[in-house]
Amino acid sequence: xxxxxxxxxxxxxxxxxxxxxxxxxxxxxxxxxxxxxxxxxxxxxxxxxxxxxxxxxxxxxxxxxxxxxxxxxxxxxxxxxxxxxxxxxxxxxxxxxxxxxxxxxxxxxxxxxxxxxxxxxxxxxxxxxxxxxxxxxxxxxxxxxxxxxxxxxxxxxxxxxxxxxxxxxxxxxxxxxxxxxxxxxxxxxxxxxxxxxxxxxxxxxxxxxxxxxxxxxxxxxxxxxxxxxxxxxxxxxxxxxxxxxxxxxxxxxxxxxxxxxxxxxxxxxxxxxxxxxxxxxxxxxxxxxxxxxxxxxxxxxxxxxxxxxxxxxxxxxxxxxxxxxxxx
Numbered sequence: 001x002x003x004x005x006x007x008x009x010x011x012x013x014x015x016x017x018x019x020x021x022x023x024x025x026x027x028x029x030x031x032x033x034x035x036x037x038x039x040x041x042x043x044x045x046x047x048x049x050x051x052x053x054x055x056x057x058x059x060x061x062x063x064x065x066x067x068x069x070x071x072x073x074x075x076x077x078x079x080x081x082x083x084x085x086x087x088x089x090x091x092x093x094x095x096x097x098x099x100x101x102x103x104x105x106x107x108x109x110x111x112x113x114x115x116x117x118x119x120x121x122x123x124x125x126x127x128x129x130x131x132x133x134x135x136x137x138x139x140x141x142x143x144x145x146x147x148x149x150x151x152x153x154x155x156x157x158x159x160x161x162x163x164x165x166x167x168x169x170x171x172x173x174x175x176x177x178x179x180x181x182x183x184x185x186x187x188x189x190x191x192x193x194x195x196x197x198x199x200x201x202x203x204x205x206x207x208x209x210x211x212x213x214x215x216x217x218x219x220x221x222x223x224x225x226x227x228x229x230x231x232x233x234x235x236x237x238x239x240x241x242x243x244x245x246x247x248x249x250x251x252x253x254x255x256x257x258x259x260x261x262x263x264x265x266x267x268x269x270x271x272x273x274x275x276x277x278x279x280x281x282x283x284x285x286x287x288x289x290x291x292x293x294x295x296x297x298x299x300x301x302x303x304x305x306x307x308x309x310x311x312x313x314x315x316x317x318x319x320x321x322x323x324x325x326x327x328x
Contacts, residue, residue, distance in 0.1 A: 003031040005083030009073030013091030014044040020091050021052050029100040034059045037073040040066025071192035071200035078191055086182055088175045092225045099221035103179040114184040114212035117177040123223040133220045140172050154218040163210045168261035173205045176222040184212050199241030206249045239276035270299040286312045
């Protein structure tokens with residue numbers, strides 16, 4: 001049994017997959033398996049992976065018809081994973097040197113932990129990247145100081161109410177930053193929910209944090225690539241997924257949040273409804289926009305939302321005419 005399984009779902013990642021795979025293969029921890037789930041790629045992704053698998057028997061390939069959902073591919077990889085610990089990497093992202101070694105060492109030193117995550121950095125075209133880290137730019141350590149306990153160096157134990165923080169304030173866990181014990185994943189009735197296109201990872205992190213001991217390593221150990229073909233560039237899917245996942249989580253934790261946390265969380269969800277409503281209104285989808293604005297109102301009254309609902313009652317032709325006049 002390998003120590004670590006790294007699950008990599010891929011769809012048309014020909015440009016990036018070799019670099020992603022090599023970032024795992026060159027880790028100092030060699031006792032691992034790399035499970036690549038080819039989700040119906042139509043470019044040269046499979047050929048690239050097959051060539052690398054010929055040279056490294058740790059690379060295993062699962063090929064399936066395109067599902068269009070990362071959750072389906074990740075779950076397929078998990079079903080085949082045999083490692084004691086599980087990591088995830090998308091086919092266009094990268095692990096930085098020492099990632100696996102450093103997370104394993106934290107598990108060794110603190111055996112009560114079931115999940116360890118770290119900081120990441122955005123990576124752009126032509127290998128440009130931010131100078132600041134993702135969590136550093138967000139002021140994570142300061143904003144979460146009441147939910148974290150420093151235990152050694154740059155390692156922080158997440159307190160029992162850390163679930164409240166990632167719900168109401170800021171979901172700080174990125175998929176490529178996670179290392180989890182396989183046993184805690186098997187305790188879940190569902191891994192990545194397959195009815196969600198974007199946001200399925202957030203749903204799992206909420207549930208794992210709620211029921212497990214978690215630690216944060218304040219170090220940048222992976223790159224999250226930003227490019228125009230990324231699935232997260234689809235704003236409608238992003239907003240739909242965010243609403244579904246956060247609505248579920250609000251219900252899941254309704255008896256755990258303080259009144260202030262619940263209010264903040266409802267405001268966050270209201271914002272998703274508002275932005276999705278505006279997107280639909282901009283596309284003249286009046287009924288859908290009205291529904292989203294009404295859902296936003298149910299989470300908290302605002303005159304702005306009332307006016308927005310009223311605007312969805314106007315004829316589409318009139319709205320188009322007004323927008324044309326304004327552009328003119």
